[in-house]
Amino acid sequence: MATFELYRRSTIGMCLTDTLDEMVQNGTLTPDIAIQVLVQFDKSMTEALDTQVKSKVSIKGHLHTYRFCDNVWTFILQDASFKSEECQETVGQVKIVACDSKLLSQ
Amino acid sequence: MATSSTTTSSVYIRVIEDVISKVREEFVSGPGENVLTELQGLWEVKMMQAGVVFGIDRSASKQPTPGITPVHDLNVPYEGTEEYETPTAEILFPPTPLQTPIQTPLPGSTPLPGSTPLPGSTPLPGNTPLPGTADSSMYNIPTGSSDYPTPGSDSGGNTDVKGGNGRPSPYMPPPPSPWMNQRPPLSVDVNVAYVEGREEADRGTSHQPLTQDFFTMSSGKRKRDDFPPQYQNGGLNNIPQQDGAGDATSEVSQKSDFPGMKIPQLDGPIPDPYDDVLSTPNIYNYQGVVSEDYNVVNTPAPNDLQASTPAVVQNDVLEDDEDEPLNENDDDDLDDMEQGDELNTQHLVLAQFDKVTRTKSRWKCALKDGIMRINNKDVLFNKATGEFDF
Numbered sequence A: 001m002a003t004f005e006l007y008r009r010s011t012i013g014m015c016l017t018d019t020l021d022e023m024v025q026n027g028t029l030t031p032d033i034a035i036q037v038l039v040q041f042d043k044s045m046t047e048a049l050d051t052q053v054k055s056k057v058s059i060k061g062h063l064h065t066y067r068f069c070d071n072v073w074t075f076i077l078q079d080a081s082f083k084s085e086e087c088q089e090t091v092g093q094v095k096i097v098a099c100d101s102k103l104l105s106q
Numbered sequence B: 001m002a003t004s005s006t007t008t009s010s011v012y013i014r015v016i017e018d019v020i021s022k023v024r025e026e027f028v029s030g031p032g033e034n035v036l037t038e039l040q041g042l043w044e045v046k047m048m049q050a051g052v053v054f055g056i057d058r059s060a061s062k063q064p065t066p067g068i069t070p071v072h073d074l075n076v077p078y079e080g081t082e083e084y085e086t087p088t089a090e091i092l093f094p095p096t097p098l099q100t101p102i103q104t105p106l107p108g109s110t111p112l113p114g115s116t117p118l119p120g121s122t123p124l125p126g127n128t129p130l131p132g133t134a135d136s137s138m139y140n141i142p143t144g145s146s147d148y149p150t151p152g153s154d155s156g157g158n159t160d161v162k163g164g165n166g167r168p169s170p171y172m173p174p175p176p177s178p179w180m181n182q183r184p185p186l187s188v189d190v191n192v193a194y195v196e197g198r199e200e201a202d203r204g205t206s207h208q209p210l211t212q213d214f215f216t217m218s219s220g221k222r223k224r225d226d227f228p229p230q231y232q233n234g235g236l237n238n239i240p241q242q243d244g245a246g247d248a249t250s251e252v253s254q255k256s257d258f259p260g261m262k263i264p265q266l267d268g269p270i271p272d273p274y275d276d277v278l279s280t281p282n283i284y285n286y287q288g289v290v291s292e293d294y295n296v297v298n299t300p301a302p303n304d305l306q307a308s309t310p311a312v313v314q315n316d317v318l319e320d321d322e323d324e325p326l327n328e329n330d331d332d333d334l335d336d337m338e339q340g341d342e343l344n345t346q347h348l349v350l351a352q353f354d355k356v357t358r359t360k361s362r363w364k365c366a367l368k369d370g371i372m373r374i375n376n377k378d379v380l381f382n383k384a385t386g387e388f389d390f
Helices: A011-026 A031-052 B002-022 B024-029 B033-050 B055-062 B068-092 B095-103 B105-109 B111-115 B123-127 B129-136 B141-147 B155-165 B176-182 B184-217 B223-234 B239-248 B251-260 B262-267 B271-298 B300-305 B308-320 B324-338
Strands: A056-069 A072-084 A088-100 B348-359 B362-374 B377-389
Touching: A011 A031, A011 B002, A011 B033, A011 B362, A031 B002, A031 B024, A031 B362, A031 B377, A056 A088, A056 B362, A072 B362, A072 B377, A088 B362, A088 B377, B002 B024, B002 B033, B002 B377, B024 B033, B348 B377
Parallel strands: A056 B377, A088 B348
Antiparallel strands: A056 A072, A072 A088, B348 B362, B362 B377
16 A cells, blocks of 8 residues: 655654654664554554545635645645634645645555 | 544544554564553653643543553653653753853863963964953953963963863863963962953953953053053063053064063064954954854744844854855745744645646645644645635
């Protein structure tokens, strides 16, 4: 199963990465097993988003920068608004990084 | 909001459990299950600290099987994190100490070579040590220099001052032994007094206090003037010659005068280089060092507010060291809007795209399975549609 390392940059992914870094530096963990944990996180996070999350969000804003490289879209929006059932947020600037969903199904 | 954050938290907790359970075999056959427990605890603590997971929910509802055990696990990791954090904090604070060592090295290293050579041979080496000591060690130089004349040897004064300062305890040992012997009492007393005053004043401003002290002796104009007076103080007998040099102010005249006198000769070479070196490079360096530190601290703040302010700061920093500020500023220029009150907040959406289309300047995209970090809150979505104007 293919996975994205994309979600490692999320809060939960960063927390895990920091934890693994500490434990590897302590000598508690070997780098190999730390990588295995990260790979498992990639799978678990992707699966959880696919199966456990049902909410929908609409995003609007001024597109400041767009980039498509290596099958990854990157958008930088200005004055972006996010709307979902529960919340509405507005930010001056936001970065969107999106991988090609079709790569996962391969 | 409450709903979304709650669901986010629960999803995160389930992800954590899923990951932990699926790597358990690896740990059992490897580092052991205790390590896995530690990993989970640390991870969860970090998540709670990040405000994206609520520990209560987890311990209460999530793990019925282990029951109480999970609570223990949570606590244990907590301590672990604190341990890690504490060192970090210490490391952060040290910057002040770090500066001291950096500065001290200059005086310590330079003075040794400089002091010895000073009397006999070349003015250049002597120059470096003197300024270095003065700036770094809190402008002890003047004191040291004044001391020189009395006993007859220059080096003793400098080292004593350094040692007397008490600042660089580490540095104390090496220089003291040779130098201290020559003139312990005088230099120590003077140094202590000066040091105290100067420390308060700080390095940057310290010049003035020194000047003031010496002002009484001399007219007290500039550094050059100050130094000559100091020498005068030390060797009262020689007053006329030294005065002449000081009055003359010109480097050449000073040199010529000193060679003529026996005692002055040693002093003579020192002051000249002092004036030149001190006035230009040393001051800049020290100011630069001090300013760097402050700049680094200050830089973040200015960036948020204004682009112009950081630019000014950059100039100083550029000469000295780090390019990081530049990069940050560049980003700021590009990103303009982002720098609001929230530096730490980096709004980020991580997702997969199903489709991205563009019609003229209007972009539409369909995203799925995303994690959004918006305004310090994590929001998950299954589907998202984006409409952007370029």
